[in-house]
Amino acid sequence: MTAPTTALAEAVWAALGTVRDPEIDEPITDLEFVASCTVSDDGVASVRLRLPTFFCAPNFAWLMVADAHDAVAAVPGVERVDIALEDHFAAATINEGVAARAGFVAAFPGEAQSELDELRVVFLHKAALAGQDRVARPLVDAGATPEELAAMRLGDVPPSPDLDRLRKRREEVGLPHGPDAPLLLHPDGAPVAAEQVPLHLRRARLTRVGIEANGHTCRDLLGKRYAI
Template sequence: MNALLLECDRRTSEVWQRLALVTDPELDESVTELGFVEHVTVDDDGDVDIVFRLPTFWCSANFAFLMADDMRRAVSSLPWVRKARPQLRDHMVAEQINRGVREGMSFADALKEFAPGGSLDELRDKFRRKAFERRQEVMILALRGIGYEDPAICRMSLCSFDEVEFASPDVARQKPRYRELLIETGLACLPEDRTFVTYEGAPIKRHELASYLQRLRGVRINMEFNSSLCRGLLAVRRRGLDDDNPGPTPSPCGGCSSRCAAPSGSP
């Protein structure tokens, strides 16, 4: 019995580790750090149930679908998992999202009324860009903070970047996350490739860096505001649930800038 319990604990821990790699697509923060994931259950057959809840009843249907699908993919990558079943709770289209992800449907097929017009791949790329730019700003400012001049930053190779050590735990955590996106997007692969380029792959020139950073600052401020708003709304929602009042929060999220509750074609 003890051996079985230990194995269950190990597997549950592995699931949480994979879920920690899943991010809210707009905020570029882990769904576990944001507090979205509430419960994980692992059975003896390798089936995993993941219960999660978003800040409001009206949070964007496309974002919710993306997170559910990313959770399924992340947990399904564990070799012992037979089936991963994310279960969104207390959301306007939870039933459609849960069924769609469970059956491997596309977002357009699962939620035809809420289809945003473009594909989810386009949405993923939009928020991958935001994540890239937010992480990039962190690294550029951190390099400035430890004495690097702008020309050196603009010329810095991936090899040189790998050799830099940061004392700040947060910056040290962001360094591999930024590098990961560089590799994933193909913007830098070889040791001599430039570390700091635009999302389109163009070099950042020294005289352009100040204005470029101003734009990145705007991206960061928007994401930080939305993150703070989402955390606050989720905290309020949980207090309501703790008080045995599981109804939806009284107003739409408003933080995701994506017309959260609006079906396709709404004015």
């Protein structure tokens, strides 16, 4: 769909653009997971979400619906939020649970064993690792050695959207992200030594390729399902 045109609707659309598919690490607006978005004159924001298949994982679906609700509710001028997932086997449960602010475990009693904070962190770490490949790959292609990469700081890297994205993901999981932070980090925040660089970058590249492949698959499935 195209973005709405009124000022408040544009703000709601921008808020939805901050919500990401946790596995693919891309905004739900870019992925076309937002089927519709309208805002009434009295400030009721109505958003309908869709996913590539009827059986997409309910935990991922929950995160996107809940994040969308929170993002839209925080927009000044929005008086009420009506967020709903459509065409999904667990849509009714997810929609009711998110609207009631019940939490994932309460919404899926006897099935869910814990809330989804840890799952979110796992995927943020994967996104941060993939981001290291996106930022380091051009440097490798330009001839940077493992020793140079191990010594490099984020402030040494040319500015780019990929660098901004890497810093944001690191910030979200509490990893060093300032200009003095090492370019290459292990998941625990330890710097990557020169002798570890080749293997580390192979892992980072595999992670990036996996994330991007999932994104391509989801786009293809969504396009076929909804003829978009």
